[in-house]
Amino acid sequence: MSRPVFYNCPPSGNCYKVRLFAALAGVALDIRDVDLAAGAHKTPDFTALNPWQQVPVLQDGETVIWDSQAILVYLAEKYGKTEWWPAAPAARARVVEWLSVSVNEIQHGPADARLVKKFDYSLRYDDAVAASARTLSIIDRHLADHAWLAGDGPTLADCAAYPYLALAPEGGIALDAYPALRLWLARVEALPGYISVDA
Structure with missing residues (x-):
């Protein structure tokens, strides 16, 4: 195959x-x-x-x-990875919520800031910084009560959200004020098979 x-x-x-x-x-x-x-x-x-x-x-x-x-x-x-993409309607909807967040709030916050700082994109950096503060605060509050974004274990939600949150410092977005988010990043990085962006 x-x-x-x-x-x-x-x-x-x-x-x-x-x-x-x-x-x-x-x-x-x-x-x-x-x-x-x-x-x-x-x-x-x-x-x-x-x-x-x-x-x-x-x-x-x-x-x-x-x-x-x-x-x-x-x-x-x-590939039948139901642990990552659950079949139950409510569980799947929770994953989709975070897939949407990853291409909206995360994209227009930390990801856009990284595009400006690392790749010199012509975007409004101040807007990206302001969006990042709101987005990261909401995600940090969520993760204060949840080990993973959308379930009892890692799902596609975590894979979709992780890259631009982990890479936020490359856009000048510090993560010091978000302890629950930083603990979640560490949980993702401890998963078997984890690779960095450079791998």
Whole structure:
């Protein structure tokens, strides 16, 4: 059985979400780095895979999926990783809540701040800092009462949220004021199979 091909850019938090889940869940991927600096994501071949000309992209035979959240769900479903993607409606909805938070509140807070500081994106840094303070405070309060974001154990919710929260200091967003969040980061990092963004 051939491995799904995963088009990746190592520094991307959205790509890291998928690599992290695959490592934790024991899903083998054929990882192929895309040279964004050289414009490889704008070639006709890549555009045929993803018209948005962005990574990540997963190609599994005739199936092509772009968007990190969709890729996480696809892999968990395909490989039967029900501990990461529960079948019960309420449990699944709690995971989806955090998938949404990861591409909204976390993206427009810590992730945008990192884009400005690390990659010189033209975004409003002050807005990202303000959004980060609100988002991190809410997440810290949640984690003060919950070991994991969406259940009794790690789920896709944790894989989706972890990268840009862990990388927040690269955007000048300090995590000192969020002790429950920092303990959760440590729990993720202690999971068997964990890999860093640089792995």
